[in-house]
Amino acid sequence: MRDNPFFETWTTPYQMPPFERIRPEHFPPAFDRGMADHLAEIEAIAGDIRSPDFANTIEALERSGRLLERVANVFFNLTSSDTTDALDAVERDYAPKLAQHQMRISLNPHLFARIAELHEKRRALGLSEDQMRLLERRHLDFIRSGAGLSGEAKIRMAAISERLATLHTTFGQNVLFDEKDWHLSLTENDLDGLPEALRNAARQAAEERGLKGGWVITLARSSVEPFLTFSARRDLRREAYQSWSRRGGRPGDHDNRPLIREIVALRAEQARLLGYDSYAAFKLDDSMAQTVSAAHGLLDQVWIPAKRKAAEERALLESEARSEGMNEPIAPWDWRYYAEKVRKARYDLDETEVKPYFVLDNMVKAAFDTAKRLFGLNFAERADLPVYHPDVRAYEVTDAGGKPIGLFLQDNFARAAKRSGAWMSSYRDQSDLDGEVLPIVVNNNNVAKASPTLLSFDDATTLFHEFGHALHGLLSKVRYPSQSGTAVRRDFVEFPSQVFEHWLSEPRTLRRYALHHRTGEPIPEALLRRLLATRTFNQGFATVEYTAAALLDLAFHSAPMTDSDVDAFEKDLLERIGMPAEIGVRHRPAHFQHLFAGSGYAAGYYAYLWAEVLDADGFAAFTEAKDPFEPSLAARLKDIYSAGDTHDPMALYVAFRGRPPHVEPLLEKRGLN
Incomplete structure (x- = not known):
């Protein structure tokens, strides 16, 4: 296709994708050429007659696959944010092809031999810290992909990877079908x-x-x-x-439950091929937690106090329900309704009183202002930049000296063609291996669009959370693309996002940006105090619904399902942990996209709580300093956002905090102590 935009040099500002020219039919030939070019580059590296060194092997790998990466970044962002039937068809076709392509690289024996040789003599290579970590991580990635396996095991590993790619894609599309339907x-x-x-x-x-x-x-x-x-x-x-x-679990063509059985069976087989007892053991071996027992240990620390607090909350809700004449037990569809009534009675506060002060545009400004005060960043809207949907707003991001550091796209509204939830992604990652490459980062939220668009406090917290991820990508300052921004261990990646949430609750933030949508008046001090006093309200419920999902994740990936179906497996686990009947799991298996629409959070959903230990303890440093913008602390926090995967995550945290994290601030934050 002569007019395929992916085969051209983009002359848009910051080389933004020319979205107005990109059509679904451009992707198949672009994927095909991208994979062919990438394989040719890999063969050149693997077949190099020179002895392997860091430059001709590891750095050469960092430079490979750039066309494929550009195509994939645009494609998978669009299938998440603004998909069509045509894009869905391309995804179903190319997901297994892309998985097969990646396995051809990961299982290339000549390429792995070069990496293994470098890894063996790494101490004598005179590498810098980021280079040493890159070499060690590259070698580990190949090992964990099966590069060290024998012939038949390698073939089976490739087949599993290809099949899982198809299952993950189908799972996500089934959930979106139900949500649209x-x-x-x-x-x-x-x-x-x-x-x-x-x-x-x-x-x-x-x-x-x-x-x-x-x-x-x-x-x-x-x-x-x-x-x-x-x-x-x-x-x-x-x-x-x-x-x-x-959703995702209705009988018929879009039922995800049969897919889950196959996914967990294939993952367990993957783990066994690599010498692990379970997929959970495999995944957690390359995490901050390191073991299944360590992840369980953290979840167990909060499960009992969370259930105890939830029982206290249920008693209050039942009393409220009885006063209104409802004599049935509280059900999951009742909890939020009566919790809001109890909150109003106990704290003289209800969401209808708070929400008029949380205007979407003002909360965006609050996030930008926080980034400016902490890290010196400035955000200027660029209406001239091409975007993929009219709802998307684009911002040029500059540092304190006015130097551009990247572009930020924000896509806040729910729509039928967009998957549910909230997430950060990128169209391009930062690096400076061959000159400065600036990141293009996108935040997706799913706020109900209205005039004006008003947020709940939880919605505003989610906006700050995703913006924290965006800052992790925007502030990245690394040499190598594969170490950029959020390319860190799964149970560390949530720390920069979750710690940023704390600044929304800062009174000075709310006094300046929580303005009534009609009058423009700031939130009254009495209302502000009542709002902040409710931060531990209903945390028993919130902790139970989350922790149950994390325990369900570990259960799926720790032991075989035997003959039970997905619903029976879920029911058995919830009975064994004593799940309160009136609280639903935050994500039931059939729509648990963190686990089954990809492998990123599989056996890793506990990471939100692990990172919350870090974020509660980390923000406590600012509390102890009696200044939420204390300059030296902000500078050390910025170092974490900038470091990407160039250092061990715990070493980064200790450099910021001066010691390892303590769990007590988490329990206090959730009112569980």
Whole structure:
């Protein structure tokens, strides 16, 4: 295709992808050429007649595959953020091809022999710290991909990888199908209890689906959770909750449960081929936790106090429900509704009073201002840059001296063509191996669009969380692309995002940016104090629903499912841990995309809690300094954001904090001590 944009040098500012010219049919030939070019580069490295050295092997690998990387970065960002049937078809076709391509590289014996030789004599090579870590990580990646296996085992490892790529893709597409396929249509008689902001969002969701004159609740978290919180119609809450919890698991062509059985079986076989008892043991061996028992140990530390606190919360909710004449036990579709009533009664606070002060645009400004005060960054909107959807806003990011450091894209609104949840990704990663390459980072949120768009405090926290990930990519200052930004161990990658959440709760942030959407007046001091006083409210519920999901993850990847189906496996685990019946697991297996739409968080969902130990302890340093923007602490924190994977993560943390982390600040933060 002569006019394929991927075969051209992009002349857009910052070499942004020319989205307006990129069409689905451009991807197959671009993937094909990208893989062919990459394999030719690999063969040149593997077949080099010179003795291996760091430059002709490791650095050469860092320079390989650049066309393929550019194509893949654009493609997989679009299939997550703004997919189409045509893009979905390309993904189903190319996911196994890309996995096969990667395994051809990982299992290339001549390439691995060169890396192994370098690794063997690494102490004598005179490498810098980032080079030593890159060599060691490259060697470990090849080992963990099966490069050290014998012939038949290598062939089987490649086949497993190819099959898993297909299963992961199908799993994610099935969840999106259910989320697009279902909605709850409401009439005026069904709106009892719903605040104005939620009604406006539901009206707009209806219009987007061509249902003018009505209201619609979707399975986006930003739509269904507020509905469960405020709707006085218990029958409709139940319908919405059950549809939400069953997505991905409805019988039929899009049922993910058979896929889960195959995925966990293949992963277990992968682990056995590599000499591990379980997939969990395999994954955790290359983590900060290192062992399954260490991950379980952390989860167990919070599980019992979380259940105890949740039981206290349930008693309050039951009392409220009885006062309203409901004599049935609290169900999962009741918890949020009565929790909001208890919060209002106990703290004289309800979300409808708070939400008018949390305007989306102001919360974006608050995140930008925090980054400026901590790290000296400035964000200037660039309306001239090409974007893939009208909702996307692009910003040029500069440092304190005015030097550009990258581009930041923010895509905040939920829509049918976008997967659920919130995430950070990149179109290009920072590096300076062959001259400065600036990052292009994107944040995706799923806020219900309205006029004006108002956030809950949880929504605002999610926005800050994802922006923390974005800063990890934007502030990266490394030499080698594979060490850039968020390319760190899974149970460390959440630290930069979670610690950044703390600055949303800073009173000076809220006084400046929590402004009423109509009057522009700052949030009243009394309301601010009541809001901050509720930070540990309902944390028993939040901790239980999260920890149960993390324990379920470890269970799937620690022991074979034997003859039980997915639902029975889930039910058995929840019974064994004593899961409260009135609290649902945060992610049920059939829509648990962290685990089954890819392998990134498989046997690693515990990482959010592991990182929360770090973030609670880390922010405590600022509290102890009595200044949330204390310059020396901010500078040391910036070092973590900038380091990428050039250092051991615990060494980075200790350099920042002066000691290893303590768990007590986490328990205090969640009100579990």
